[in-house]
Amino acid sequence: MAQEKQTVHSAAATSGAAVHEDTTAKWFLISAVVYFLIVGVVAIIIAAKFVWPEMLGTVAMLSYGRLRPLHVNGMLFGWLLAADMGLTYYLVPRLCGVKLWSEKLGVATALLWNVIILGAVVSLLMGWNQGWEYAELPLPLDVLVVVAWIMFGINVFATVATRKYQQMYVSLWYTMGCILWTAFVYLTGNFATLFTTGVNQANLNWMYVHNAVGLIFTPVGLALAYYFIPKAGNIPLYSHKLSMIGFWSLAFFYVWTGAHHMIHGPISQWLQTISIAFSLMLIMPVWSVVYNLFATMKGHWPRTRDNVPLKFLMSGVVFYLLTCFQGPMHSLRSVNAIVSKTDWIPGHAHMAVLGAFSFFAIAGTLYVIPRMFNVKLHSDALANWSYWLFMVGGIGFFVTLWLGGFWQGWQWNNPSIPFIDTVKALKPIWIVRFFSGIFMLGGIVAFLYNVIATVVDSAGAKPEVQGA
Amino acid sequence: MFKKSGDNAPLFAGLAVVFFMIGGLLTTVVPPMVDRSWGKPFENADASKGPVGKLEAYTELELAGRAIYVREGCWYCHTQQTRTLLADTKRSGWRGVDSPVSTPDEFVYDSPHLFGTKRTGPDLSRVGGKYDEQWHRTHFKNPRDLVPGSIMPPYPWIANDEKEFKAMVAYLQKLGRAKHWRPDNDYEK
Numbered sequence: 001m002a003q004e005k006q007t008v009h010s011a012a013a014t015s016g017a018a019v020h021e022d023t024t025a026k027w028f029l030i031s032a033v034v035y036f037l038i039v040g041v042v043a044i045i046i047a048a049k050f051v052w053p054e055m056l057g058t059v060a061m062l063s064y065g066r067l068r069p070l071h072v073n074g075m076l077f078g079w080l081l082a083a084d085m086g087l088t089y090y091l092v093p094r095l096c097g098v099k100l101w102s103e104k105l106g107v108a109t110a111l112l113w114n115v116i117i118l119g120a121v122v123s124l125l126m127g128w129n130q131g132w133e134y135a136e137l138p139l140p141l142d143v144l145v146v147v148a149w150i151m152f153g154i155n156v157f158a159t160v161a162t163r164k165y166q167q168m169y170v171s172l173w174y175t176m177g178c179i180l181w182t183a184f185v186y187l188t189g190n191f192a193t194l195f196t197t198g199v200n201q202a203n204l205n206w207m208y209v210h211n212a213v214g215l216i217f218t219p220v221g222l223a224l225a226y227y228f229i230p231k232a233g234n235i236p237l238y239s240h241k242l243s244m245i246g247f248w249s250l251a252f253f254y255v256w257t258g259a260h261h262m263i264h265g266p267i268s269q270w271l272q273t274i275s276i277a278f279s280l281m282l283i284m285p286v287w288s289v290v291y292n293l294f295a296t297m298k299g300h301w302p303r304t305r306d307n308v309p310l311k312f313l314m315s316g317v318v319f320y321l322l323t324c325f326q327g328p329m330h331s332l333r334s335v336n337a338i339v340s341k342t343d344w345i346p347g348h349a350h351m352a353v354l355g356a357f358s359f360f361a362i363a364g365t366l367y368v369i370p371r372m373f374n375v376k377l378h379s380d381a382l383a384n385w386s387y388w389l390f391m392v393g394g395i396g397f398f399v400t401l402w403l404g405g406f407w408q409g410w411q412w413n414n415p416s417i418p419f420i421d422t423v424k425a426l427k428p429i430w431i432v433r434f435f436s437g438i439f440m441l442g443g444i445v446a447f448l449y450n451v452i453a454t455v456v457d458s459a460g461a462k463p464e465v466q467g468a
Numbered sequence: 469m470f471k472k473s474g475d476n477a478p479l480f481a482g483l484a485v486v487f488f489m490i491g492g493l494l495t496t497v498v499p500p501m502v503d504r505s506w507g508k509p510f511e512n513a514d515a516s517k518g519p520v521g522k523l524e525a526y527t528e529l530e531l532a533g534r535a536i537y538v539r540e541g542c543w544y545c546h547t548q549q550t551r552t553l554l555a556d557t558k559r560s561g562w563r564g565v566d567s568p569v570s571t572p573d574e575f576v577y578d579s580p581h582l583f584g585t586k587r588t589g590p591d592l593s594r595v596g597g598k599y600d601e602q603w604h605r606t607h608f609k610n611p612r613d614l615v616p617g618s619i620m621p622p623y624p625w626i627a628n629d630e631k632e633f634k635a636m637v638a639y640l641q642k643l644g645r646a647k648h649w650r651p652d653n654d655y656e657k
Contacts, residue, residue, distance in 0.1 A: 050588075053612075053619040064621050065541020127539035131580030157477075166475045176477070177484045184485075184492060192496075198575035200500045200507065202583050207496050215488070244474070251487040256495050264551035265583060266570040268503045274495070337553055341587040412587075415558035419590045424617040 020093055022372045024106025024155075028086025029365055031114055032079050033451050039074030040444045042067055047437045050430040061125045069136045070124040076134065076212070077145075078117040080353065083361040084220040085113070085152060088175055090368050091227050092156050095172050096163030101155050109151040116144050132205045134212050135189045142190040149186065153179045170243040174223035177251060181215040185255075199267050207258035213352060214254040214282075221320075221357040222246075222289060224364045225313060229293055232309045232367055238295035242288050250285035253278050260331040263340065279331035286324040293317050308383040312363035315391065319355030323348060338413065343426065344405025347398045354440070355394050362390075362447060369451055373458035378450050386446035393439030396432060404429030503572070510573035510646045519568045519647035525577050526642065533639025536632055538580060540623065547584035548593040548643065560594040562650050567594045574646050589620055594644035597654035604637050 046067050049055055056062040093100045100106060119141050123129075129136045137145070156179060160172060189208020193201050230237050237243065256278035259271045297304075297314060304310045326348050329335050339345065370377045377383060404426050411422040473480040500506045509523040526534065537543065550560040550570045560567035570593050575581060599607075606613055608627035611620040626632050 049621065050619055053621055054610075057622045058624055060540075060625050063540065063623075065539075065544055068541060068544050127541075129538055129541065131538040131543065131582065133585060157481075160477050168475055168477065168480070173474075173480065173484075176481060180481060180485055181488050184488065188492075188496060193580075196500075197577065197579040198506065198581055199572040201579060202575075202581040203499060204496055205581065207492075244471075248487065251484050252491065255488055255491040258495060261585065262549075262583065264553055264556075265549045266572045266575065268499060268506075268572075271495070271499050271503075278491070341547055341585065345586065412559070413553070413555045415555045419559065420615055420617055423588075423619060 020090075020099060021103050022090060023103050024100065024110055025086045025089040025368065026372055027107060027110035028082050028089060028113070029369065030451070030455070031110070031117075032082035032086060032361075033365065033448050035074060035078035035082065035117060037444050037448050039071060039078055040441045042071045042074060044434070044437050044441055046071055047430070047434045051427065051434055060127070066125055066127055066129075069129060070121065072134065073120055073124065073136060074117070075353065076217075077120070080217065080358055080361060081220075082113055082117075083365060084217070084224070084357075085109075087224055087361065087364040087368065088152075088156065088220065090364075090372070091171060091223070092159050092175060095165070095169050095227070096159050097165050098159060098162050101158035101162065105151055105155050109148055109155070112144060112148045112151070116141055116148065119144070132189070132193060132208075134209045135193070135205065137190075139190075145186065145190075149179070149182065153183070169226075170237070170240070170247065171223040171227040173247050174219040174226065177247065178216060178219035178223070181211070181219070181251075181255075185211040185215055202262065203259060203267065203271075206261040207255070210258045210261065211255055214250075214257070217353065217357045218254075219250065221316075221360045224360040225289075225293060225317060225320075228309060228360070228364050228367055229296060229313050229317075232307060232313060232363065233297065233300055233303050235296055235300050235303075238292050238298075242292040246285050246288040246292065249281075249288070253281045253285060257282065257331070260336075263331065263333060263336045276331045276333070279328045282324065282328055286321065290317055290321045306380070308380060308387055309363040309367045311384075311387055312359045312366070312390075315387075316356045316359030316363070319351050319359065319394075320357075323352040323356060326351075338409035339405055340409075342405035342408045342412070343401045343429065344409065347401030347405060350394070350401075351398045354390075355398065359390070362386075365451060366447075369454050373455055375454060375458040378453035378457055382446050382450045386443045386450065389439050389443035389446060393436045393441075393443060396436035396439065400429050400432040400436070505572045507576060508573055509576045510571065512647075519649040521645075521647040521649075523574055523576065523646035527638070529635050529638045530642050531639075532632075533635035533637070534582075536626065536636050537582070537639060540626070543582045543584050544586060545588035545620070546590070546592045547587050548582050548591065549584070550591060550593045550644075556591065560591055560644075562594070562598070562654070565649065565651055567644070568647050568649050570644075574644075589618075592640070592643055596641045596643040596645045597650070601637050604640065605633065608633070608636075 045056070045062070046064060049064050060066070089100060089106055120137050123138050123141065124136060128138045130138060135142075156175060160168070160176065185208055188204050189212070193204045193208075196204060226237065226243065229235075257275045259267055259275035260279050263272050263276070294317070304314055330339055330348070366377060366383055408422055408426060411417045411425065473483055511522045512518065512520050514520070548570075550556045550567050552569050557566040557569060575583075603614065605627050607615075607620075608623040610622045611618040626636055
């Protein structure tokens with residue numbers, strides 16, 4: 001096993017040779033963190049509307065149907081993907097041992113990304129909605145996303161092409177895979193859908209929705225986990241071979257599963273069955289990654305005690321394991337008949353996007369901000385607070401929605417219960433969800449304050465010595 | 469091959485795309501070519517084959533209503549599919565008659581599709597003809613006046629705009645009407 005172990009540090013130890021500017025990474029991360037807060041406030045408003053449906057009820061722009069897509073798109077593209085891209089701009093040059101190919105192109109990409117997000121806020125509030133989940137943004141913005149993605153891709157691939165280290169670390173594979181797959185997935189969900197209708201269009205839409213998580217946020221998220229867990233914990237990665245199995249099985253299995261969003265629905269039975277079979281096989285890429293990361297931590301768990309980024313990372317891995325166990329289970333017809341279309345589903349989705357992938361991005365941000373700005377993190381205690389606020393809020397949110405959703409599904413399957421009674425029954429669940437949201441918002445505020453204060457510190461204080 | 473791709477970027481990128489494309493093409497491009505019902509509008513005159521009826525394209529007014537449905541995000545709370553579950557056929561049913569399940573051929577004029585993923589409110593795939601116009605007007609003004617405990621938002625800006633309201637109702641009354649499955653009259657006329 002020894003010669004099989006691949007270390008991140010072997011790459012990093014010599015990275016002193018290249019002096020990294022990180023301007024692009026800074027721009028992406030700081031704007032991402034600010035959107036995290038703004039969209040977090042939107043999240044609280046829509047959670048409140050479940051309990052007080054008449055709140056802000058006469059303002060069309062602030063009605064549930066306008067704010068929900070703003071919440072989803074804002075979190076996915078304004079916060080998470082932007083943070084992931086920022087962290088990618090940080091780690092790719094370091095893993096390649098060279099400078100980023102072009103900081104100018106990178107900063108232009110960051111600027112364009114902000115234009116897209118602001119455009120998205122305006123269009124979604126105005127109700128300029130295309131009617132496809134995750135692909136709500138109007139066509140001109142879709143085109144800009146494609147342009148930004150090409151700019152991002154060119155920068156990453158050109159950096160890889162000029163790399164000094166022959167061997168590519170697993171985080172680089174996931175990053176490159178993400179960029180390539182996303183190109184096709186995004187085109188399918190936002191452009192191919194224009195030429196189709198009905199079930200055919202729905203099939204393309206769900207191929208996109210599913211793979212937005214599976215082939216965009218998963219690979220880029222795992223790239224972060226594979227980079228930051230060994231870095232933050234100062235431990236070599238357990239197995240190179242296992243990471244290879246995880247990567248290639250992800251590349252092959254993930255894309256087959258889109259139709260599991262329409263189980264029991266008006267779509268060919270055989271396609272549903274294929275999607276179920278492949279959903280079950282997803283266990284393979286997931287467990288090989290999780291095993292690898294746990295085995296890396298073996299014997300080093302005490303290091304999570306006062307290392308907040310590591311805490312976020314390993315909790316994220318646990319949530320990743322759980323959410324990716326739920327996914328295949330939901331696709332089984334018998335389970336699907338109960339949980340599909342219920343409140344269970346947002347519980348599941350939030351565990352993936354908040355519990356797993358946002359935790360990785362938060363950890364990465366907390367790790368790189370002090371290093372890029374050459375100061376200490378403003379407050380470790382505050383970072384710890386944000387961790388616990390996210391954990392309490394997150395678990396409160398996930399668990400109550402699972403219980404509530406399961407119960408809701410049971411009631412729906414008994415047609416003698418009037419629908420409205422199943423709505424009234426969930427009121428307590430939605431109240432707990434709202435207060436869990438307040439905790440999460442507290443976590444966001446603590447995290448944002450910490451990041452901004454660190455940046456401000458760097459402007460005033462003398463540079464501290466920190467390993468790059 | 470996989471080992472080599474670990475330090476050969478072009479080989480790596482090529483393999484990653486090929487792996488993805490196999491499933492990508494087989495699950496998106498191929499299915500509509502195999503299953504013709506995805507593209508052919510529903511038409512059935514033979515009662516022995518299930519509910520009779522014919523799917524007709526949306527009128528201008530119905531399309532305008534549909535656009536409002538999309539704009540207001542009704543589809544985040546309402547699905548439009550009666551699934552192959554007994555409970556679904558009962559809940560979409562009408563006065564003790566079970567609704568037929570939704571089939572792909574009923575949706576060929578739908579763009580964007582509005583199948584939905586979440587049922588915060590009831591499924592609307594067979595709501596056409598269930599309520600009359602006055603019911604909808606009251607419901608849009610404030611759902612709780614008709615259904616205490618509802619968490620549907622009020623839509624005064626639709627209810628009070630005659631043009632929008634008429635379009636919206638025309639669309640809702642069209643939903644699920646391709647199949648004639650109701651025993652007799654409904655509220656529509």
